[in-house]
Amino acid sequence: MLFNSLTFVVFLSVVVALHSAPLPWRVKKLNLLIASYLFYGAWNPPFVLLLMISTAVDWKAAQWIYRSNTEARRTLFLMLSLATNLGILGFFKYGDFALQNFVSLAASVGVAYQPPEWNIILPVGISFYTFQTMAYTLDVYLKRSAPTKSLLDFSIFVSFFPQLVAGPIVRPSQLVPQFAEPKRATPPQFYWGLALVTIGLFEKVVLADSFLAPAADGAFGAAGAIMPLDAWTGVLAFSGQIFFDFSGYSTTAIGCALMLGFALPNNFRFPYAAIGFSDFWRRWHISLSTWLRDYLYIPLGGNKKGRVRTYINLMITMLLGGLWHGASWTFVVWGGLHGLYLAAERLARELMGDRSWYANVLFKLAMALLTYFLINITWVFFRAQSFDAAMTMLASMFALAAEPKAVLRWSEIVPAAVVVSGMVATHWMMRSSSLEAVADKAPRWLIGAVWAFMLFMLVITQGSDSAFIYFQF
Amino acid sequence: MPSSTSSSDALRAPTPLSYFDPEHVDRPVPGKPWRTLCVAALIATIALTAGWEIFWRGKGMIAGDYKNSNALWAQERRKAVGDATVMIGSSRIFFDIDLDIWEEMSGVRPVQLALEGTSPRVFLKNLAEDDSFRGLVIVGVTAPVFFTQDGGLRADVLGYTRDQTPAQRWDHFLSYGLEETLAFYDEQTRPATQLIIWPWPLREGMTPLFYPRKLSISTRDRNTEMWARVVDDPVYQKEAQQQWATLTAQVAPPPSADGSPPPPFPQEAIDAVLAELKANVDAIRARGGDVAFLRLPYDGGFQPVEDFGFPRERFWDPLIAATDSVGVTWHDYPELQGYAIPEWSHLDPREAERYTRAVTPIFYARMEEKKAERAARKD
Numbered sequence: 001m002l003f004n005s006l007t008f009v010v011f012l013s014v015v016v017a018l019h020s021a022p023l024p025w026r027v028k029k030l031n032l033l034i035a036s037y038l039f040y041g042a043w044n045p046p047f048v049l050l051l052m053i054s055t056a057v058d059w060k061a062a063q064w065i066y067r068s069n070t071e072a073r074r075t076l077f078l079m080l081s082l083a084t085n086l087g088i089l090g091f092f093k094y095g096d097f098a099l100q101n102f103v104s105l106a107a108s109v110g111v112a113y114q115p116p117e118w119n120i121i122l123p124v125g126i127s128f129y130t131f132q133t134m135a136y137t138l139d140v141y142l143k144r145s146a147p148t149k150s151l152l153d154f155s156i157f158v159s160f161f162p163q164l165v166a167g168p169i170v171r172p173s174q175l176v177p178q179f180a181e182p183k184r185a186t187p188p189q190f191y192w193g194l195a196l197v198t199i200g201l202f203e204k205v206v207l208a209d210s211f212l213a214p215a216a217d218g219a220f221g222a223a224g225a226i227m228p229l230d231a232w233t234g235v236l237a238f239s240g241q242i243f244f245d246f247s248g249y250s251t252t253a254i255g256c257a258l259m260l261g262f263a264l265p266n267n268f269r270f271p272y273a274a275i276g277f278s279d280f281w282r283r284w285h286i287s288l289s290t291w292l293r294d295y296l297y298i299p300l301g302g303n304k305k306g307r308v309r310t311y312i313n314l315m316i317t318m319l320l321g322g323l324w325h326g327a328s329w330t331f332v333v334w335g336g337l338h339g340l341y342l343a344a345e346r347l348a349r350e351l352m353g354d355r356s357w358y359a360n361v362l363f364k365l366a367m368a369l370l371t372y373f374l375i376n377i378t379w380v381f382f383r384a385q386s387f388d389a390a391m392t393m394l395a396s397m398f399a400l401a402a403e404p405k406a407v408l409r410w411s412e413i414v415p416a417a418v419v420v421s422g423m424v425a426t427h428w429m430m431r432s433s434s435l436e437a438v439a440d441k442a443p444r445w446l447i448g449a450v451w452a453f454m455l456f457m458l459v460i461t462q463g464s465d466s467a468f469i470y471f472q473f
Numbered sequence: 474m475p476s477s478t479s480s481s482d483a484l485r486a487p488t489p490l491s492y493f494d495p496e497h498v499d500r501p502v503p504g505k506p507w508r509t510l511c512v513a514a515l516i517a518t519i520a521l522t523a524g525w526e527i528f529w530r531g532k533g534m535i536a537g538d539y540k541n542s543n544a545l546w547a548q549e550r551r552k553a554v555g556d557a558t559v560m561i562g563s564s565r566i567f568f569d570i571d572l573d574i575w576e577e578m579s580g581v582r583p584v585q586l587a588l589e590g591t592s593p594r595v596f597l598k599n600l601a602e603d604d605s606f607r608g609l610v611i612v613g614v615t616a617p618v619f620f621t622q623d624g625g626l627r628a629d630v631l632g633y634t635r636d637q638t639p640a641q642r643w644d645h646f647l648s649y650g651l652e653e654t655l656a657f658y659d660e661q662t663r664p665a666t667q668l669i670i671w672p673w674p675l676r677e678g679m680t681p682l683f684y685p686r687k688l689s690i691s692t693r694d695r696n697t698e699m700w701a702r703v704v705d706d707p708v709y710q711k712e713a714q715q716q717w718a719t720l721t722a723q724v725a726p727p728p729s730a731d732g733s734p735p736p737p738f739p740q741e742a743i744d745a746v747l748a749e750l751k752a753n754v755d756a757i758r759a760r761g762g763d764v765a766f767l768r769l770p771y772d773g774g775f776q777p778v779e780d781f782g783f784p785r786e787r788f789w790d791p792l793i794a795a796t797d798s799v800g801v802t803w804h805d806y807p808e809l810q811g812y813a814i815p816e817w818s819h820l821d822p823r824e825a826e827r828y829t830r831a832v833t834p835i836f837y838a839r840m841e842e843k844k845a846e847r848a849a850r851k852d
Binding site for chain 2: 007010191195206211407409437460462
């Protein structure tokens with residue numbers, strides 16, 4: 001079910017009430033597990049089986065890895081876990097993509113192959129929970145941790161509803177221990193959690209869906225070339241939409257978990273104030289970038305195998321990171337561009353060394369704007385439906401397209417401009433701070449007024465029926 | 474254990490920007506009286522919401538007006554099984570037929586599946602492919618929408634109905650409570666909608682935006698009538714007419730100044746539509762069901778578009794002949810003419826009642842005649 005739905009309001013109220021009831025801790029954990037399966041099954045009940053399969057396989061595989069005496073057996077059981085998880089992911093998410101590429105490849109050598117239509121529904125959030133549960137067996141295999149002792153705790157870890165379908169991708173060491181002891185939110189945790197839920201839903205429903213999506217959809221949905229104003233508005237609006245949509249989900253997830261007494265890690269830290277791309281990836285989708293670092297980049301050798309291998313490892317990591325987002329070559333290009341940016345930044349650092357003017361505020365501001373500009377170029381590939389559409393959008397942005405049309409109305413341009421300007425300014429002002437630190441310093445009346453404003457806007461916007469963008473990944 | 478969920482003091486010093494730490498989760502809570510703040514925010518929100526509700530009630534919005542959502546349509550679609558009588562079409566049959574009066578006159582309460590701006594052909598095909606349906610389909614024909622090639626504005630409702638998740642069904646059920654209580658719970662009051670209909674200047678090279686205002690109110694089973702404000706508020710009525718003028722200028726240009734007709738609709742396209750219709754009608758009849766057609770009144774800006782652009786002899790008559798169906802058009806019956814049509818396309822509520830009382834007996838009489846004619850043909 002969607003966070004931005006009436007059903008979720010009722011669901012969360014019931015879960016919180018049961019979690020606060022005087023019940024044994026084991027019963028409360030069972031409630032959480034059932035609630036999580038219900039939350040996921042509300043999209044498509046049979047897909048709960050996928051969660052159960054991942055849970056059962058990884059639970060046993062981790063134990064077998066831990067007990068194995070030989071490296072071969074350890075590797076065998078790791079392969080069992082990876083094959084199960086990546087097999088499910090590959091079948092549901094990449095099956096059609098692989099088939100289409102096979103057909104194109106066959107056609108390029110003169111073989112006309114017409115496969116039957118691929119009518120497989122993508123289970124929502126499959127990439128998130130697959131990566132989360134794989135981290136468990138990988139940690140045991142890499143001897144970073146021992147298997148957990150409780151199947152119930154591990155089952156909740158795999159399916160914990162607040163972050164199940166769009167992250168943050170939580171590590172076993174972060175969440176499983178929290179299920180060991182009875183947890184219940186203190187009153188400040190509960191109300192601060194509620195405030196975070198309000199902020200997250202405000203980001204999603206009001207800012208992303210109401211004020212930014214119309215401009216982004218209008219520009220990217222246009223057929224043919226569009227005016228530079230329209231193109232830039234659309235791309236900048238999408239940069240805001242994707243941030244508020246995804247950050248909104250993470251913030252709501254963190255808030256829901258906190259209302260139950262559990263702590264989830266931050267997934268964003270004002271990413272559009274990033275100075276450079278390594279900084280960006282410390283601020284954007286942090287739980288994925290660190291997952292890729294710990295389970296892909298470092299196992300590939302990271303920066304320990306020489307200069308050339310470092311750049312190759314970087315590119316492999318970002319290309320696969322792109323493909324993680326979606327079964328399309330445009331996502332691979334998106335990842336590839338980020339890989340190139342990171343490589344270029346690394347190279348520039350190597351060549352330039354440390355300079356005193358790096359600390360100059362104007363230099364930082366210029367670099368932050370350059371970073372934001374280049375990130376917007378990557379969003380074009382992320383959002384466009386095809387390469388042709390992406391190239392047309394890029395040509396439109398730089399006034400290189402022939403016969404451009406105006407497609408956006410002032411009703412789309414003005415709200416997008418206001419919200420995106422506010423977003424970038426806020427990120428810059430808060431780049432070295434945190435939401436909690438700001439709330440701690442702010443006067444009470446201001447917090448109350450902002451909270452009431454966000455709640456009121458949520459009420460009059462009447463929610464929205466649209467799913468979070470990252471659900472499809 | 475490596476998680477921390479409360480540490481107000483940790484906030485006093487700026488939190489260093491550390492990379493993600495897989496061993497720790499710091500979730501500090503700012504030091505504020507959160508319960509008090511929460512209660513204050515809730516009270517302020519309730520007060521603001523009450524003001525918003527009063528404002529919109531002043532604009533004519535009422536509680537108990539159900540959203541014409543995909544979920545409501547899907548709910549009604551699930552009733553269209555067995556020998557049900559089903560109405561499909563675009564907005565005219567939706568506004569102009571009062572289901573209560575139809576039921577009173579005929580003893581049958583039709584399932585209302587018409588959707589604004591959407592060709593009923595997609596719904597006819599859907600019913601034809603549904604083996605569980607063997608009832609009567611009454612098709613409202615608004616020629617420019619009926620013959621459209623892409624299904625129209627809300628053809629995606631079929632995909633929604635097929636893929637509707639359990640959560641979406643629960644949401645729909647829960648939304649009843651809000652719809653019964655709150656007048657402002659309506660698409661038109663959303664800030665995003667208000668931004669769209671705000672009179673912004675038009676950008677160079679763009680045509681005026683077609684964005685119909687709220688025109689109707691509906692019950693829980695989609696019995697729909699024109700919203701009172703369209704009838705009573707001349708300014709709002711003018712705005713509604715202006716929207717239709719914008720639409721007709723864009724999608725169906727009226728005849729040119731010298732009176733010559735607009736570019737003709739290709740005959741091959743009409744033939745293809747008729748062939749598709751016949752196949753679907755035959756499929757429903759093969760299961761014991763039937764299909765009939767209604768054409769409902771219009772005037773003002775729609776008259777030149779429909780009369781010149783979609784002349785009866787090229788569209789309506791061949792449609793009835795090709796499908797061997799009952800076709801009742803307002804042009805043929807004096808008692809179906811002369812009704813008040815405030816915004817050129819839909820009857821006002823009182824006129825819809827009067828119209829339904831007039832058309833129901835005509836319709837069923839024609840159905841009886843057709844039945845006799847078919848029986849005679851068999852003999």
